[in-house]
Amino acid sequence: MIAPSILSADFARLADELAAIEGSDWVHVDVMDNHFVPNLTLGLPVVQSLLKATDIPVDCHLMISDPDRWAVGYAEAGAYNVTVHVEAAADPIAIARDLRAAGAKAGLSIKPDTPVEPYLEVLREYDTLLVMSVEPGFGGQSFIEHVLDKVRTIRRLVDTGHLNLLVEIDGGINATTIERAAEAGVDCFVAGSAVYGAADPTKAITALRDQARTANHRFLPA
């Protein structure tokens, strides 16, 4: 799956920018509070408007402090998947249960240098793991290769039935990096500049999806 990140879109034309990615699997919405990360983007009122403007499932990535307080509001608003950072969450298990009870998928994100092993039990409560492949905060950064070790670890646990979740990756995904991420076992690829910086975002989505499918036989029909 490809999830274009609207962080790289024109914020003055968000409805048009959603229309430009028709056919994407999810749309990735980066909520930043200038506290957990050094950048400020948008919050719940804008997400509520985006939800009215599109049928594409909305994937909210909350780069905020105190997600224990704020995350459930995004689920109640109708976001498809709501992701919180494990580094910011006081009680990630309670958050996952609240998100699911409100009808959303629950996502947990880890920064590039956060190990995944301490959170394997917690991940049993989650539907998605978002592996950050850049330091969260800004689009257009370079892909951090070593996070693929975490992807491989989680892929093995999913494939052997120990975990049941989608592996998502975010940051620096483009035509040069997507195949390595796909080979490591990613299911869902967030791409900001590689989609919104392309002359034709729809073509860019199709090309990225084709590259990922070719790189990992799991994605090909039997």
Ligand SMILES: O=C(CO)[C@@H](O)[C@H](O)COP(=O)(O)O
């Ligand atoms: O969450 C973030 C950055 O913190 C991402 O979603 C970026 O928006 C990805 O942008 P590219 O690296 O694909 O340009």
